[in-house]
Every structure is written in structure tokens, then in C-alpha cells.
Amino acid sequence: QVTLRESGPALVKPTQTLTLTCTFSGFSLSTSGMCVSWIRQPPGKALEWLALIDWDDDKFYSTSLKTRLTISKDTSKNQVVLRMTNMDPVDTATYYCARCKRVAAGSRYFDYWGQGTLVTVSS
Amino acid sequence: QSVLTQPPSASGTPGQRVTISCSGSSSNVGSNTVNWYQQLPGTAPKLLIYSNNQRPSGVPDRFSGSKSGTSASLAISGLQSEDESDYYCATWDDSLNGPIFGGGTKLTVL
Numbered sequence: 001q002v003t004l005r006e007s008g009p010a011l012v013k014p015t016q017t018l019t020l021t022c023t024f025s026g027f028s029l030s031t032s033g034m035c036v037s038w039i040r041q042p043p044g045k046a047l048e049w050l051a052l053i054d055w056d057d058d059k060f061y062s063t064s065l066k067t068r069l070t071i072s073k074d075t076s077k078n079q080v081v082l083r084m085t086n087m088d089p090v091d092t093a094t095y096y097c098a099r100c101k102r103v104a105a106g107s108r109y110f111d112y113w114g115q116g117t118l119v120t121v122s123s
Numbered sequence: 124q125s126v127l128t129q130p131p132s133a134s135g136t137p138g139q140r141v142t143i144s145c146s147g148s149s150s151n152v153g154s155n156t157v158n159w160y161q162q163l164p165g166t167a168p169k170l171l172i173y174s175n176n177q178r179p180s181g182v183p184d185r186f187s188g189s190k191s192g193t194s195a196s197l198a199i200s201g202l203q204s205e206d207e208s209d210y211y212c213a214t215w216d217d218s219l220n221g222p223i224f225g226g227g228t229k230l231t232v233l
Contacts, residue, residue, distance in 0.1 A: 047224040060221045106215035109158040109173040116167050
């Protein structure tokens, strides 16, 4: 049974750094073709992909947020961590982590999602 | 504004067949597989269709996906009230070197 759970602060101040942890079970991130990704959704808006880390430690970032994001994994702990610097009120959103599978050179799909964690950016 | 274009809304009556389109370009839909996600109100998205037309275990065969060129479609037949939800298409973009989502379509069952 695959599960993912996001954890981190519910409230951060502008300019602070957000650190979110995705703790998962039911699969290994060292298995070929596996990946974990972070996706966010501002209230009432569409999904926005943020970052992805592959089983072989390849990392991909949203072009528009690349300078602010860092994704890392701890395979022994079954965790993936996302850091986002210089938080702003526009970053207020529900942040999801999701397991993904690589189908071909680029193609991936997100087959299991965490419940999401709402992060509010406010002073 | 999303790189993948979806109609913001769609509607149908129970039993009807509805389709939701997803338009992209050669760097995304045209060269990679398309996935569809269903997001019921207040819940996390759920994988509905992957690799253009594959259904994960447990997804009813009322849901089907197709792709032609730089466009993809999600079809829902025998529409039911519980299908009222937001639907998102997604794929990989070779130029951006990452996944992208459509802007989402809100389906209303009248």
C-alpha cells in the first residue's frame, strides 16, 4: 500500500525559507523508474508543478521557480525534502507530494498523492 | 496562463457523454504521453488516465483518453453526479524540461 504524507509549517513569514518533508511508504525511491514530485495549488487555482527527483538522483525544477527551490531525498528514511526560499504571500497554497513513474525519456505520471498541506505566507 | 489549454468549464446531464480537450504543442503533447487527473472538491488529485489512454486499476471504463498530434481528450460516458469535479491534463514539456499541467476544467453535472 503506497502512502505519502506532507509535513511542515502551516504558517511562514515573508522572506523566510519553507522546508517541507514528504514521508512515504509502500515503495522504494531507489527502484528504477520511480520519482517523487512536489506540486502546489493556490486556493481556487490550478495545479502547478514545482520539483521532481528521480530514483537516480536526477533533479528537475520549475523554470519560473528554479532559483528558489531545492529538492533532495533520503532513501534510507523514505523521505523527500523541498526547500523554497524567500517566501511571499503569493506562495500561499496547498503543497502536495506525489509518487511518479517514468514511462519514457521524459514522460512521467503521478499515481499516488499525499493529502496535501496548506501553507500560508503572512506576516 | 498554462502552456496546456483546457476549457475552463464543461457540463452535461446524467447519462450523457462529455469530452474535455487539452491543447498543447510539439514540445509537450506532440512528443510525450498525456495524463489526466480528477480532483474532487477538497481532496487531492487522483490519477484517472495515464499514457494517453490507460486506466489505473479501479477507474471505471466510462473514462477514456485519446491523443492526436498536439491535442488530447478525456471522454466521460454515462455521466454520473459523482463525476462533478475538476479535471486536469498533464504531460512533460521538452523545452521546459519538466511536467506541466493544464489550467483545469470544472465539470458540472446538470
